[in-house]
Amino acid sequence: MAKIVDRAIWNIGPLFIVIAVILVDLCALAYYLVVFPYTYNWSDASILRRIYIIATLAFTFYMVYCIHFHYYMAIRTPPGGTADSGRTSRPDQTSEEQEASLRQVLLEMEEYDEYPRTCKKCHQPKPERAHHCSVCNSCVLRFDHHCPWIHNCVGHFNHRYFVLFMTYMVVSAAYFAVFSWRPFIISIDFVNTEWPYYFPRPLLAFALILAICMGLALGALCAWHYYLILTAQTTVEFYNNYYEKGLAKSEGEIFVNMYNFGAKENLKRFFNIGDRYRWYTVFYPIPIPPRGAGRVFEKCEEFYQLSHSRQRNQIRANQEVQDLDDMKDI
Numbered sequence: 001m002a003k004i005v006d007r008a009i010w011n012i013g014p015l016f017i018v019i020a021v022i023l024v025d026l027c028a029l030a031y032y033l034v035v036f037p038y039t040y041n042w043s044d045a046s047i048l049r050r051i052y053i054i055a056t057l058a059f060t061f062y063m064v065y066c067i068h069f070h071y072y073m074a075i076r077t078p079p080g081g082t083a084d085s086g087r088t089s090r091p092d093q094t095s096e097e098q099e100a101s102l103r104q105v106l107l108e109m110e111e112y113d114e115y116p117r118t119c120k121k122c123h124q125p126k127p128e129r130a131h132h133c134s135v136c137n138s139c140v141l142r143f144d145h146h147c148p149w150i151h152n153c154v155g156h157f158n159h160r161y162f163v164l165f166m167t168y169m170v171v172s173a174a175y176f177a178v179f180s181w182r183p184f185i186i187s188i189d190f191v192n193t194e195w196p197y198y199f200p201r202p203l204l205a206f207a208l209i210l211a212i213c214m215g216l217a218l219g220a221l222c223a224w225h226y227y228l229i230l231t232a233q234t235t236v237e238f239y240n241n242y243y244e245k246g247l248a249k250s251e252g253e254i255f256v257n258m259y260n261f262g263a264k265e266n267l268k269r270f271f272n273i274g275d276r277y278r279w280y281t282v283f284y285p286i287p288i289p290p291r292g293a294g295r296v297f298e299k300c301e302e303f304y305q306l307s308h309s310r311q312r313n314q315i316r317a318n319q320e321v322q323d324l325d326d327m328k329d330i
């Protein structure tokens with residue numbers, strides 16, 4: 001049964017993408033054909049007002065482009081297969097980056113000595129934080145969840161694009177809802193008002209309701225993902241950590257999330273800010289890879305301060321959750 005559902009989710013993926021693009025572009029079209037001409041009157045505007053109108057137009061084009069760019073990248077970027085080689089070194093690497101990759105390789109060797117495991121379903125080596133996606137039928141690095149709206153898994157290499165896509169969507173939906181409110185009132189008053197726009201009245205009403213619904217739904221999902229980013233967890237890890245936290249509490253111990261370096265540092269690590277990219281690069285609609293190859297992850301100081309047996313217990317608990325994925329519908 002689970003397999004049938006997985007197959008259905010996989011097959012319906014492309015249709016979901018087409019629907020998402022149509023709905024987003026419908027709202028964009030409603031904005032440029034109705035809301036923008038309604039809000040801004042070019043012919044009576046002063047020079048200053050005209051500059052403001054042009055700036056507004058540029059801002060909205062930027063938002064629409066960012067939505068499409070990050071959506072495209074979330075769909076097209078492989079989330080990270082465990083069979084890919086993560087040890088590529090580029091000729092343009094700086095000495096710090098080379099040092100970082102060397103540190104990465106050493107970490108990998110150390111980790112592999114301790115946890116040489118393979119996935120029972122796809123028989124590939126299974127690094128820490130990787131999980132098997134039953135829809136894609138492959139293991140994914142730092143797996144978060146499978147998203148039918150991008151017909152892809154959300155994993156190490158595309159999580160950043162996915163979160164930025166949601167962020168731009170939520171901000172744009174709020175902006176659209178605020179400015180399309182008055183045209184919406186006019187659009188539903190069929191008796192007393194004229195409609196001089198090249199866009200059907202009912203469609204504008206539909207676009208506003210859609211923007212509100214999409215904004216609220218994505219807003220909740222987006223807030224959830226920012227919470228996960230700030231606490232250095234994936235969706236899968238959250239449930240496991242929640243359980244482990246309860247267990248530690250009942251034993252009078254303090255639970256330590258080994259990947260948690262504090263909210264600010266977690267955010268920087270997620271958006272890959274610091275080493276090569278400055279903070280404002282999150283506003284650039286350009287491809288930016290995540291930090292690291294996604295096979296091994298640095299652990300925080302608090303984790304190393306735990307007793308050796310507790311460190312091992314925690315790692316074993318994480319592995320058990322990974323193995324649970326493999327046991328499903330075998």
Ligand SMILES: [Zn+2]
Pocket residue numbers: 119120121122123124131132133137138139
């Ligand atoms: Zn697998």
Ligand SMILES: [Zn+2]
Pocket residue numbers: 133134135136137145146147152153154
């Ligand atoms: Zn998947």
